[in-house]
Amino acid sequence: xxxxxxxxxxxxxxxxxxxxxxxxxxxxxxxxxxxxxxxxxxxxxxxxxxxxxxxxxxxxxxxxxxxxxxxxxxxxxxxxxxxxxxxxxxxxxxxxxxxxxxxxxxxxxxxxxxxxxxxxxxxxxxxxxxxxxxxxxxxxxxxxxxxxxxxxxxxxxxxxxxxxxxxxxxxxxxxxxxxxxxxxxxxxxxxxxxxxxxxxxxxxxxxxxxxxxxxxxxxxxxxxxxxxxxxxxxxxxxxxxxxxxxxxxxxxxxxxxxxxxxxxxxxxxxxxxxxxxxxxxxxxxxxxxxxxxxxxxxxxxxxxxxxxxxxxxxxxxxxxxxxxxxxxxxxxxxxxxxxxxxxxxxxxxxxxxxxxxxxxxxxxxxxxxxxxxxxxxx
Numbered sequence: 253x254x255x256x257x258x259x260x261x262x263x264x265x266x267x268x269x270x271x272x273x274x275x276x277x278x279x280x281x282x283x284x285x286x287x288x289x290x291x292x293x294x295x296x297x298x299x300x301x302x303x304x305x306x307x308x309x310x311x312x313x314x315x316x317x318x319x320x321x322x323x324x325x326x327x328x329x330x331x332x333x334x335x336x337x338x339x340x341x342x343x344x345x346x347x348x349x350x351x352x353x354x355x356x357x358x359x360x361x362x363x364x365x366x367x368x369x370x371x372x373x374x375x376x377x378x379x380x381x382x383x384x385x386x387x388x389x390x391x392x393x394x395x396x397x398x399x400x401x402x403x404x405x406x407x408x409x410x411x412x413x414x415x416x417x418x419x420x421x422x423x424x425x426x427x428x429x430x431x432x433x434x435x436x437x438x439x440x441x442x443x444x445x446x447x448x449x450x451x452x453x454x455x456x457x458x459x460x461x462x463x464x465x466x467x468x469x470x471x472x473x474x475x476x477x478x479x480x481x482x483x484x485x486x487x488x489x490x491x492x493x494x495x496x497x498x499x500x501x502x503x504x505x506x507x508x509x510x511x512x513x514x515x516x517x518x519x520x521x522x523x524x525x526x527x528x529x530x531x532x533x534x535x536x537x538x539x540x541x542x543x544x545x546x547x548x549x550x551x552x553x554x555x556x557x558x559x560x561x562x563x564x565x566x567x568x569x570x571x572x573x574x575x576x577x578x579x580x581x582x583x584x585x586x587x588x589x590x591x592x593x594x595x596x597x598x599x600x601x602x603x604x605x606x607x608x609x610x611x612x613x614x615x616x617x618x619x620x621x622x623x624x625x626x627x628x629x630x
Contacts, residue, residue, distance in 0.1 A: 260349075265345075266341055266344065266349075267338065267342055267345055269341075270338060270341035271341075274333065274337050274338070278333075352383070354378075355375075355376075355378050355383045355384070355387060356383065358375045358376055358378075359375055359386065359387060359390055361375075362374070362375040362390060362394070366394055366397065371394060371397050371398040371401055372398065373394060374391045374394060375390055375391060377391070399569075403569060411454070411458075415451065418447035418448075418451050419447075419451070421443070421444075421447050422444055422447050422448070425440055425443065425444055426444075457587045458587070460587075460591055461591050464590075464591050464594035464595070465594070467598075469516070469594065469595065469598060471513040471516060471598065471599065472515070473511050473512055473513055473599070474511070474512075474513070475509060475510070475511050475622055476510065476512075476514050477507045477508060478508045478509070478517070478541050478548055478550060479501070479503040479504070479507065479508050479541050481517060481518055481521070482501055482503070482521060482539045482541050482550065483503075484518075485518060485521045485525060485539070486500070486501045486525070489522075489525040489526075489529060489537070492529065493529045493532075493537070494533070494534075496534045496535075497529070497532050497533070497534060497535060497536065497537060498535075498537070499525075499529075499538075499539075500536060500537070500538045500539070501538070501541075502538055502539070502540045502542075503540075503542070504541065504542045506543070507623075508541050508542070508543060508621075509621070509623050510548050510619040510622050511620070511622045512599045512601075512619055513595075513599065516595045516599070517595075517599075517619075519595065520592040520595055520596060520617060521550070521552070523588040523589070523591070523592050524552040524592070524615055524616065525537065525552060526588070527588065527589070527615070528552050528554040528556060528613070528615075531556040531557050531613075532554045532555060532556035532557075533556070533557075534555070535554070535555030535556070535612070536554070536555055537552065537553070537554045538553045538554075539551070539552055540553060540616075544618065546620065546621050547601075547619065547620060547621055548618065548619050548620075548621050549616065549617075549618045550616050550617055550618070550619075551604075551614050551615070551616035552614070552615055552616055553613075553614045554612050554613055555611070555612040556612055556613060557609070558609035558610050558611055558612055558613055559605075559607035559609065564606075564607055567589055567605060567615075568589050568590055568593045568603060569590065589603075589615075592617070596617045596619070599619060600619065601617050601619040601620065602617065602618055603615075603617045604616060604617070604618070
């Protein structure tokens, strides 16, 4: 069923309202004039000689030719006024309908352009306030879709790059050993195991990110001290970093207790520490845990290379990586921080980041303080 266009609905609605208003106004005006005119004639005996029928005794005034001509003139005036008002209403309705529907037409064309895959299309913002807000929201949506499409393309490029080297190395070594060109030594087997481990990590990251995006991550909340958990992760990272980099823990003097999934929080901390270790050649990495106005704030501070200002707002975006070289040793395809953001936000917290290029970075998260929440509840 074909729906009528908005421009005609607006046009016909305004004309119909105008006609109804004129019709009602005309009837009321004519009745009022007629009653007033009859009352005038009754009260004016000097004019009774011009009245046919001499019906004063009956209390009813019969209009003569002149009076009837006057009332006919009133009727014609009402008709002419109605015609003029209808013409004016039609013109106003046409202009108003065009004013309302033109920006909506642009939005329709914009939606069709987006559906065809033209994600760069934007619409002109105009029209009434609500329609203008709709146009701005449309442009924001188109920008978001364009950004998502760019990130997806980067994902394909990143995954292809990450898969190419280990797969090519595995294939070359496997073919060479199967043909007897290369002996099956312990070193070569170790290299193949490393390549397989890299592929396994990549697949696990992609699978976990997909689960996090769908809201399918499972959590087992428990009450624990974040300082104790951070201490274990700092000790573990200290064994993996270069000797010129120190890994330290700085905690408040009192317990920093949260209600969260300890395994997932350790996963986030491990990711943050791993990122800091990869980008810190010398200096220190410090995990700072402290109370902050009803929150437990955990910050991983490093003295590494820092993050460029243009990249800092994007580091939590899915598939985003600031390093254009995409070297294999930097690891992954930029999913770690995005997964961490999902984990923290799912448990009522938020992530934060600050950085000075060439000086270092501070990336961390905040979770509700369990002790403060308990006191408020009681």
